[in-house]
Amino acid sequence: MADPIIRVKDLKKIYRVGEIEVPALRGVSLDIQPGEFVSVVGPSGSGKSTLFHILGGLASPTSGLVKIDGEDLSAITDRERTRLRRTKVGFVFQRYNLLPTLTAMGNIEMARYFGGNTGPLEQSFIDLLKTLGIHSRLHHKPRALSGGEQQRVAIARALVNHPTILLADEPTGNLDTENSVKVLDVLRDLNSRLGQTILMITHNPEAAAYGHRTVLMRDGRIVGEN
Ligand SMILES: Nc1ncnc2c1ncn2[C@@H]1O[C@H](COP(=O)(O)OP(=O)(O)OP(=O)(O)O)[C@@H](O)[C@H]1O
Numbered sequence: 001m002a003d004p005i006i007r008v009k010d011l012k013k014i015y016r017v018g019e020i021e022v023p024a025l026r027g028v029s030l031d032i033q034p035g036e037f038v039s040v041v042g043p044s045g046s047g048k049s050t051l052f053h054i055l056g057g058l059a060s061p062t063s064g065l066v067k068i069d070g071e072d073l074s075a076i077t078d079r080e081r082t083r084l085r086r087t088k089v090g091f092v093f094q095r096y097n098l099l100p101t102l103t104a105m106g107n108i109e110m111a112r113y114f115g116g117n118t119g120p121l122e123q124s125f126i127d128l129l130k131t132l133g134i135h136s137r138l139h140h141k142p143r144a145l146s147g148g149e150q151q152r153v154a155i156a157r158a159l160v161n162h163p164t165i166l167l168a169d170e171p172t173g174n175l176d177t178e179n180s181v182k183v184l185d186v187l188r189d190l191n192s193r194l195g196q197t198i199l200m201i202t203h204n205p206e207a208a209a210y211g212h213r214t215v216l217m218r219d220g221r222i223v224g225e226n
Pocket residue numbers: 015016017022023024042043044045046047048049050051
């Protein structure tokens with residue numbers, strides 16, 4: 001088997017709120033192979049988003065090992081963490097998080113700029129925009145787009161720097177069934193056709209079934225897998 005693209009070992013995260021300690025992750029271990037599409041499910045508060053925030057370089061762990069593409073996240077500086085976040089990880093959020101003052105293309109270009117990529121867009125990315133079905137909507141601001149279109153722009157933004165891993169935190173949580181299916185089909189296509197490694201949090205069993213395997217979290221631990 002290939003080396004895992006993500007290796008998480010005995011990961012712990014304790015949030016401190018004043019005097020109170022909130023254990024969000026109590027020892028999570030998980031390996032993701034290149035090209036896998038893995039769903040993460042579990043009740044509210046089980047630690048799913050905390051795990052994603054650490055993998056995405058948005059939060060640091062209290063203890064444990066996190067490696068992405070061989071780079072140890074616990075052993076890097078904040079500056080290196082920022083670089084990793086901008087180049088190795090693409091993040092898709094439930095509420096799209098597009099900047100409202102920029103057009104769809106402006107949102108994508110800004111992410112590309114911060115990822116250190118300049119010059120004309122690669123043909124492969126232009127093809128991807130067509131696959132996502134948003135190429136004719138790129139000069140609109142987010143408010144002129146449907147929720148499904150906004151999420152597909154957010155997916156394009158997340159992929160513009162060719163990340164090692166796409167992290168999707170409830171990408172269909174805000175969408176109706178028709179748009180959910182479109183977004184999930186796009187994710188499945190990105191995975192099967194382009195080999196994009198994907199990790200997706202969802203509360204919806206039908207969405208979880210798009211993954212090759214499903215990891216179940218409860219109380220800050222992984223308690224099952226199928
Ligand atoms: N910034 C924070 N400060 C303090 N506690 C936090 C913080 N973020 C999360 N928590 C706590 O950590 C635990 C795990 O939260 P997390 O958001 O990771 O769960 P989740 O499984 O993603 O939940 P949901 O499905 O509701 O998004 C919860 O008890 C939560 O209240």
